[in-house]
Amino acid sequence: MIKLPTTAATLTDRVRSAIRNWHGPLTRELLREPGRFGLGQLPASRTPDATTTMICGYCSTGCGLNIHLKDNKAINLTPTTEYPVNLGMACPKGWEALNVLNADDRATTPLLRDSASNGKLRPTDWHTALTTFTDRFKAIQHKHGPASVAFLSTGQIVSEEMALLGALAKFGMGIVHGDGNTRQCMATAVTAYKQSFGFDAPPYTYADFEQSDVIVLTGANPCIAHPIMWERICRNQRSPRIVVIDPRRTETAVAAEAMAGEHLPLRPKSDLTLFYGLANLLIEADALDHDYIREHTTDFDAFAKHVADYSLDRVANETGLPAQQLRALAELIGSGKRVSFWWTMGVNQSHEGTRVAQAIINLALMTGNLGKPGTGANSITGQCNAMGSRLFSNTTSLLGGHAFTNAEHREKVAMALDIPVDRIPSEDSLAYPEIIEAIDKEQIKGLWVIATNPAHSWIGQRDFKRIIDKLDFLVVQDMYRSAETAQHADLVLPAAAWGEKDGTFINSERRIGLVKKVAEAPGQALADFWIFKLIAQYWGCGEMFAQWESPEHVFQLLKRVTADQPCDITGIADYRMIDECNGIQWPFAKGADLSSERRLFEDGRFYHADSRARFIFERGRPMPEPVNEAYPFVLLTGRGSSSQWHTQTRTSKSSVLRKLYPQRVYVEMHPADVRRLGIEAGEQVSVASRRGALQAIAFVTPTVQRGQVFVPMHDAQTNRLTDPVFDPYSRQPAYKACAVSVRRVAHWERQAIE
Structure with missing residues (x-):
């Protein structure tokens, strides 16, 4: 197999010089024809007919794909048989990943809304677009203050782009508030892990699907949402008992029943009661790992007292599940040698999702099902790079899982990036819904949306569309000009897509994998990385990001900010090492074991100061909108x-x-x-x-x-x-x-x- 160079830096020295010294004719030439300088083209050093490998750009599974090239163009793909995630399998989206790059509605040039011609979006040049971007946002900040502009990021772009965006916005442009669309899918799991374990740390490896004796899936439908993960379950040779907890008899529930598993169709949003009831049954039966509880956790006695109120009759009445079925599930969990608990959006997207996720974590802790093969309290991520967003987007946490409110963390990150520490905010950003609320209150007047489509996806659409119309200036950076949010924009910046850029994704099992440039971006579209570099120069803070020369240079900076963190990746040499190792799971500090699959907490030590996990619990709350006669x-x-x-x-x-x-x-x-x-x-x-x-x-x-x-x-x-x-x-x-x-x-x- 011939592999393309994995280095992300394909610019000539002339273009690097142009970006560093942002004045003169070469800069204008770059803006007019970015493709001439490698910003929209394939790497120059390659074999015309070759095969290279990269990571799929859809869901968080992170499948490996072989990209087949002919005459320097990606013409087809096949799943990578040796990649430890998918083992030669791909879902329909993965098979079609290249074809969607050629759509007729790709954004190929900047678009600016022309107030003089019925307010239509009209093509413009990059210089006008970036000048407008800078002038309009600066004017808003000058009139209303730095917090009057915000950004909404994504789990769809590579980690290096996320990091540059977050650093540019918060350190360079003085934007206080920015969040990501991972708020819609993974924020609950992040919060639950941080509170329970001390860090956002999904503990598992996909091998656990194949090594469990008991698999409990809650609010998860992997047959549809993560097909390759279901295939990994089907490879399990231990004849596992599969339990699906979901109000609906999903495709996964049907498949589990066919494999001698069972479906528990509980009432919607009664899951917290269910898990507290199961915990109480386990305590009554003394089906606990007392040594694990004593040596590695805190607050179990208070938790046991709390769940004592959840009698079998109460739980059966509130969940609608038969008492016999509840008792049988508790016995199955208590007797299982390798029990793994998995959840996704059915838990996370809830009015009390954090406590539900922690109720699942508590079951794993009290039975000692953590840190061993086939076990774990395991959140399945949604987007291809949601995990990268969680660590490196610089939105609701500082780069590398640090805290904006921690002075030592700010000093560490400032030193790692060689920037003044006073450029790092000392306060947390507003969360996504609070940003929308601030727009409604006309406190935020400018919004920059990158690779996400809230005009379609945000909850309560009627109010959302009314609210964003209050903005003085909306910029949308996207690969498609037809996206609903782009249709509301005052300025559209055309972005390159997966397969048209370089960088890294991090999947659900914490595996860092490579994305490579195997196709040309259409027209004047640029990789988000280069759009951010251009904006930095136009804004006047380009010098702050002089070290951020290419995605791979940024990866080296990100290694620095993870040093001594739970997500330490300082042992990864470069992109080539990631490629040759078929991805690398974090943490990977210097001297780490180079095994393909590694799980967390094998030593029973967690990330709180006392190295213990916490039992966290709370009284449940009723569903916010119960049915009635009018809405039954x-x-x-x-x-x-x-x-x-x-x-x-x-x-x-x-x-x-x-x-x-x-x-x-x-x-x-x-x-x-x-x-x-x-x-x-x-x-x-x-x-x-x-x-x-x-x-x-x-x-x-x-x-x-x-x-x-x-x-x-x-x-x-x-x-x-x-x-x-x-x-x-x-x-x-x-x-x-x-x-x-x-x-x-x-x-x-x-x-x-x-």
């Missing part, structure tokens, strides 16, 4: 198919993927409910909440319980319905449950559903 159904949301991804900005560009999922919005309903309402299968119905309504096709299925309906999250209309309430600790939106009504739509009021 509970709405559930989730992934629709393995061929869809989030807001479908990318997957909708593939003709193959479009054939694999329904083209119209649908709502799953129980047969008894449709009979009661006089609805026919395939009929058009209206689903309405207190906030809005959508029209959908009725899909009749017993996989949803009576009194519940399910609508996939991918359609923009879905978030007309969702209730904008948030977990008080993680500030993550509670997308998963709210009250709705369903009725037949009369012929005269039917709308075409695209």
Whole structure:
């Protein structure tokens, strides 16, 4: 196999000089034709027909892909058989990853809204775009203060770009507030791990899927959301008992039942009661690891006293699960030698998700199921680089998992980056929902959105679109000009996509993998990294980022800021080492064991000052929006198919993927409910909440319980319905449950559903 060079630095010396010395004719030439200097082109040093490997750019699984090149162009891909994540497997999205780069609606030039011509977005040049960006944002800050401009980042770009964005915004531009779209998927897990373990530290490796005797999946549907992880479960030779805890009989629940597992269809948002009840049953049966509790945890006695109130009868009544089924699950967990607990959005996207995640963590702690093969309290991440965002986006925590509020941390990061410490904010940013609230209150007047689509994805769409219209200036940086948020922008900056840039992603099991440039960005589109470098120069803080010469140079800086942190990666030499090792899990300090798969807490030591994990618990709170006579159904949301991804900005560009999922919005309903309402299968119905309504096709299925309906999250209309309430600790939106009504739509009021 011939591999492309893994170095990310492909600029000529002339262009490096132009970026450092931002004046003169060469700079203007660079702006006019960036592709001539390698900003939009493949590396010059390569073999015309070759194969290279890189990481998929969709979900957090982080699959390895072989990219096949001909005449210097990526023409096809296949899954990498030797990559320890996917072992030669790929889901439909991965197979189509290259095709979506060629969409007709790619952003190929900057677009500026022209107030003189009906407010339309018109093509402009980079110089005008960057001058406008700088002048407008500086004017807002001058008039309203530094905190009047904010940014919304992403889990979709490489770690090096995230770090440069966060450093540029907060250290260079003086922006106080910035958050990422990982707030929508992973903030709950982050908060739960930090409070329980002392650091955001998912402890597992994917090998644990294959080494467990008991696998408990809560609010997770890996058959659809993470197909390769389900394939890893199917490779388990230990005949594991698989338990799926979910109100809906999902594809994963059906598959588990076929493998002698079981499905527990609990009432929506009764999961905290369930896990406290299971803990109480384990204590009553003395099915505990007393040595582990004594030597490695704190606050167990208080936890045991708390869960004593959760009797078997109470839990059965509140969850709707039979007492016999609850007792059998407790016995299964208590007797299992290798029990692993897994969760994802069904837990995280909840009004009390942090405490639910910690209730799962508590079960693992009290039974000693941490740090050993086939065990763990394991959060499955959502986006391809959500883990990179958690460590390096510089949004709600300082680079490398440090704290903005800690003076020693600020000094350490300033020294590592060779910047004045007073350029680092000493206060935390507002969280995503608080940024939106500040826009509504007209405290934030300018917003910069990078590689995310909140006009589609943010909870409570009617209010969100009203709120962003209050902004004085909205900049959207995206690979597609058609994204809903870009349609609201005053300025659109065209960005290169996965496969058109270099850098690293970090997957759910903490594995750092490479992204490589194997295709040209279209038109004048630039990698986000170079857009940030250009903005730094136009803003006047370019010298601060002189060391940030290329993504691989930035990786070396990130190594410095992780030194002596739980996520220490100082032992990774360079990109080539990552490539040759098929990815490397953090932590990887100097002298670390170069094994392919490593789990955390094997020594029972956690990241609190006393090296102990904490039992954390709290009385549950009722679902914020219970059903009533006017809104008698509970709405559930989730992934629709393995061929869809989030807001479908990318997957909708593939003709193959479009054939694999329904083209119209649908709502799953129980047969008894449709009979009661006089609805026919395939009929058009209206689903309405207190906030809005959508029209959908009725899909009749017993996989949803009576009194519940399910609508996939991918359609923009879905978030007309969702209730904008948030977990008080993680500030993550509670997308998963709210009250709705369903009725037949009369012929005269039917709308075409695209």
